[in-house]
Amino acid sequence: MKVFISADMEGVSGIVDPSYINPDNGKNYERGRQLMTDDVNAVVEALLECGADEIVVADSHYQMTNILLERLHPKAQLLAGSPRDYSMMQGLDESFDAAFFIGYHTRQGVPGVLSHTMSGVIRNLYVNDMVVGEFGFNAIYAGLFGVPVCLVSGDDLIAEEARQLIPGIVTAVVKKAVSRTSALCLPLSESRELLKRQTRLAFEQRTQVTPLTTKTPLDVTIEFHHAGQAEMAAVVPYSRYHPERSAVSLTVDNPHDMYKGMRAMLNLAGMAEFF
Template identity: 40%
Template sequence: MKVWISFDMEGVAGIVDWEQCRPGSGVPYALGCALLQDEVNAAIEGALAGGATEIVLNDSHSTMANLDPRKIAGNAQYISGRHKPMYMMQGLDASFDAIFFVGYHGSISGPPSTLSHTYNPEVISGARVNGQYVGESGINALVAHHFGVPIALVTGDSVLHEETRPFAPDAVEVVTKESITRFSAKNLHPAVSCAAIRAGAELAMRRVGEGAVATPQISSPAALDLDFQTADMAEVATWARGAVRTSDREVRIEGENFLNIFESFVAVNYITRQAGGR
């Protein structure tokens, strides 16, 4: 079985500060990367134990080069680097049997979640799929739906799981931390978190093999509504294909082709940086 893993960083146990996630911050970032590498490797090891024969990793955080490739477990392939056409979902196609979301976090529009944001915290203040507020996991589920690949494992804080469950009701959920505020959490010990992820990944693969994990169910045509920090950002967003302004600070992308919706969203994410985002 082929497994595709998208991993972020803010949902990793022990990470509670932007400095731990920001390349160039020195010691804090080095620690964050070490914690991340261990959790990603735990997911790989569990997937292999559960029957995976091929694993592809897509680095989905910041500069998207956060792992030491020499230390990646299981000979997994590693997609890294910036300006990917499919961003957090680069490399996924219909040939895969399962999707893992590792180290994911809650949305900017939801309850307090450690380091919460939705793609770009300086640009997007909220996102909705068919009227339901979502985080990055919900937006990314559009691509999973398009290719018909089930989301089998999700790891991160409990807020993340509440937001992802409507799109991945059969996924194995591993809670790595309980968020207290946006900048604090009660974290599992890293060794405990990794053990839970390893066991969860193995269980997820066994469930996939049994046909017990359904693909994301999203009604079609789908509408992705985006709330922006400023009207200027919303205006710039309409330069992307299919993006239509619905109010001063809101833009909608809709259609029956979920991949096209996501591609337009990625374009929005890139071009709105020119209107004040990073």
Template identity: 35%
Template sequence: MKVYISVDMEGISGVATYDQIIRGGSGYPRAQALMTAETNAAVEGAFEGGATEVLVNDSHGTMNNLLHEDLDPRARVIFGTPTAFCMAEGLTSDFDVAFYIGYHAPAGVEGLLAHSFSGLFTSFKLNGEIASEASINALFAATRGVPVGLVTGDDVICDIAEREFPGVLTVPVKVAHGFQAANSLSPTFARAAIRKSARAAVQGVEKTRLLPVPDRLRLEIGFQNPLAAELLEAVPGVSRVSNMVIAREVETTEDLLGMVGTTYELAAVAAKTMFLRESLR
């Protein structure tokens, strides 16, 4: 029984503010410790449930956030960026189930630190509907034959997972009280709940089902400034929907994640360029 774990930071209990999720922020070291501890809870639960192998993908920001020396030594870890498949890097058809730990509300809805893949994206839609990171990654997992068995994070993403992912277990560790405010479980209680649910997800993996993959995959992304849209317009297949929104239709989930990664990088270039222009005025 092989378990794949993608772990983000915004959906970790005790995390709610920008200074916690950005490297260099005063709260970031504490958030790293909280993220590592919840990852361990998922790993421990997976092994208790019968897992023989666990792979963890560090899926937040620079993707080098977990404190490796404090991680459960039975798990292997993928970290660093960029990678071909971003938050789904390392997920292959060899795995039996995927866990999404510390996930969060998507761009376009009210929720704690809500965004989809980048804070530079103001909107993120697939086939005309608001899409979460969990949803996109679950589509990729489905093409590998891997169901999503567990999602933990804020109340918004857990509600989405329960609606979209057949047979999934969820652990809502906090409720959004604003973009940077939350009512959170204590980290100790959250870890116990995650460990229990991870064990149950492995033992009940036969109850999960793959997320249906649509024949059509049309990605639409909005930006904070028009330069990002201008840069992306040079990518083959990209069309300009409006001044600050681009769209592209792709054939596979591999191309979908590849487009997400390309868009992320070019949006960052655009943001830096705009900052330099303003600083030179």
């Protein structure tokens, strides 16, 4: 039984604002890394109890070097560092039985602790006209390989966003969003127990969750905050620029190109200065 864990940071127990997640100047960053590693360990321990025999953990936040390998459960393999062609989902393929998303957050433009989509340039991301955040985009990527996303952990609002896309998904709500940079956090011991309990439940119910799929070819559209970003993204060959909404679309026929196409547009757009 193989399980893929994509671990982001914004939705981790106890993390409420950028001071926990920014490796460059976050005064709570070292605490954030420990909190992230502890959340992942709770899930790994419960998965091993359930009989999982191969667990790959993809560190999926920012430079993707946040999880403390020396403190990570020794039975988990850690995928760390960047860049990666498939970013938060690198390493996932059809050989996995389930994917678990830990420490996730809501999409750009809606409430939720540290809500955003991939980077600061995206206003809205769509796959085949469905607006998605990181959860939805990554769940579709997994779904196209036939892999169901069985658990999401984070605040109460990402739990709701996930349930809207995958009705049978098990959620572990480790904090209740108060604002984009504030949350009512569960005590850590309770949080870890919840993560273990919900992991066991998700594992038991994994065959009842349908992988999230969509029709192919896949239309990936990004609405940017300003035209300069869209103009840079439109450098990607075969893309289509929609100037009236600062958006760029790309049609691809497989999940690999969906991820790489999104990243190419995102990274090019990130080069455009506001002024």
